[in-house]
Amino acid sequence: MRSAGRSKQRITISDVAKSLGLTKGTVSRALNGYPDIAEVTRNRVQKMATTLGYSPLSHAQAIRTGYAKSIGLVLQVDEHDAHGPFLAGFLAGVTKAATSEGWTLTVATAESDEDMLRTLARLVDERKVDGFILPRTFVEDPRVEFLRSEGVPFVLYGRTSDTDGCAWYDILGEKAMEAAVQRFHDHGHTRVAFVNGGPQYFYSSLRLQGYLSGMAVSGLQIDNAIVRSGADTVEQGAAAAELLLALPRPPTAFLYAVDMAALGFYRTAQSLGLSVGSDVSVISYDGVPEGAFADPPLTTFSVNRHRAGQRLAHLLIERIHGAAPERLRETEQAQLLERQSDGPLALTSEELAERVHDSAHRRSSGKEKEQ
Amino acid sequence: MRSAGRSKQRITISDVAKSLGLTKGTVSRALNGYPDIAEVTRNRVQKMATTLGYSPLSHAQAIRTGYAKSIGLVLQVDEHDAHGPFLAGFLAGVTKAATSEGWTLTVATAESDEDMLRTLARLVDERKVDGFILPRTFVEDPRVEFLRSEGVPFVLYGRTSDTDGCAWYDILGEKAMEAAVQRFHDHGHTRVAFVNGGPQYFYSSLRLQGYLSGMAVSGLQIDNAIVRSGADTVEQGAAAAELLLALPRPPTAFLYAVDMAALGFYRTAQSLGLSVGSDVSVISYDGVPEGAFADPPLTTFSVNRHRAGQRLAHLLIERIHGAAPERLRETEQAQLLERQSDGPLALTSEELAERVHDSAHRRSSGKEKEQ
């Protein structure tokens, strides 16, 4: 059960105390900023601690203080791996901020909603983490309810409706949607479709708002026939595109709330012989790396995930230290990546309909694409 | 410094002991399989523990046992974020295996080599983790040397030259390269270029071996002019492609050791007006999601990262428990994803050279593409 063990003897708080002729209690208080320690003593202790290379064992602290100095992140893996591309930079941001304050990041994964709650419970039960970062908030989020009822600190990556006790960091997706509509409008488009993500995500409601507001600002007519939702994956995005393009008066501009779904739009457009970026325009949101390698590269709003991670870690630590959640709410703008999937209006809605119709005929026999 | 704290009172080992009329020492021994506990007592204890919902506090255990039951993973972020797409499934695998044995995953990031060693040292120094999974092994790997000298358990995701004390899990990239060459050969290609990753990675040496062996098996001539290395990113891959295609007798088939670099090949091919999958063929290795959205979809060897993570976590835990590293070495095959970036020989090397030459002329004027 042992072996493979480390050898080097750690230097403990007692070592520091001994070499200073103090007791470990005094050293502890000196290091932790208690007021009943003479300033000169505190300095001696701190100096000795650094020259000896002492650093407290967080486990030992945790057992008494109850705080592990660890932030928790539980990823839902089955979730149409939308997480994937988000992850690397995000983790870097979180750990960077965490380490700078002497904290660590504990990550776990869950395969279902129940698994998620079980995992959260286990981590907090075993005191492995002091709080959580919750990515991708839902309209009805069981994680929030659970943690709130348990009194466990958490910070949302995203916003939510029931803001009670919630701290968050979020990107203003609604502003991005609004700007996208105006960009389409500036390019002469008037029939702008909106393909939203799943209604279970809170961000979907925000992005819809943004779309509607953008349409209003641009003075464009809202047609519910070209507003869809529930597209988070490539397949779902492709299906939505098929439906929209098959309309009698198809939209010429497509605003997607989610990059992966927008990549599905490419698939449909291609199979209909439509050239993305000229025949039809699409703008999306997320900034996934796949978008840069699509043909043509996807115009999208990118979020700085590194920064998001960093801020979230910071906010969570503040929250754990007792800051009021109301004070811990930050939002930021997404950044437009102007690429080639959108452009000036080239085909009218009617011409587009014709093209689609023609292509549908040819499709009955020949299959295949080329490039 | 406090507040926001949990309320519910944990039940401790003393609670279990008290409600059984035993001492906590006895309960501890009963739960941990000590032989000096009567079987009937052990059963009573276990039953009571579960009905009371007792689970030991890992920190409290760690302080005495020295083991935090946590596996460490330090990601190098500056590393041409090749990590990105690898990550999600990998983490899921690691945490799945870890949790099933009551362990957790602590992740950190490092921004440079020194930062990496510092971070490793810190984590083990503070006893935050009991060992590490080291992804992407280098030919000369400072992490390995450091951990070996410190006596800290670790497991490699990849192999290495100095196998002393090393346990690992790896995918047989060399077999994949070999199979790819043969696939090209079966399609009539004879001039097969190889674009390797950076020579600092150990896998590059293996993949080169695989390429050479594949060429030998297929009876193809090896021409050092069409064997390159150092391409891990899109840009580097694109640059290599430019050089190779500018040769008097350019290759018609391109074997890339790294997907991201292969995506750079697309860029170059496109700018030269070459159609990937027909005019020129490319096969690669990694199975990054971006490849599926390239046009045409990239034929590549995919590795099951979820499984890799799972096995690595398991191996590391065994290693920490004292198993000999020689016993902890596993390898597996990559899986070919037959997509559309390769095909039968269509253009001879000479015809290809001509096409490239013509295109180079037209290129002097027009310029576009960005990402």
Next chain:
DNA sequence: CCAGTTGCCGAAACCGGTTTCGGAGTTTAT
């Protein structure tokens, strides 16, 4: 029947910290 094992558990030390309590020495107020 008695000495020597063996089985089983309690008592207590221990791990490396934190926190409470009290008291000695010094300063301030009267």
Next chain:
DNA sequence: ATAAACTCCGAAACCGGTTTCGGCAACTGG
């Protein structure tokens, strides 16, 4: 000068476990 109030630190309990040690009772063997 003395009482009261501070300053500052030692002593010891404590957190929640693990591990060592020793001893009692029940078996053995001779």
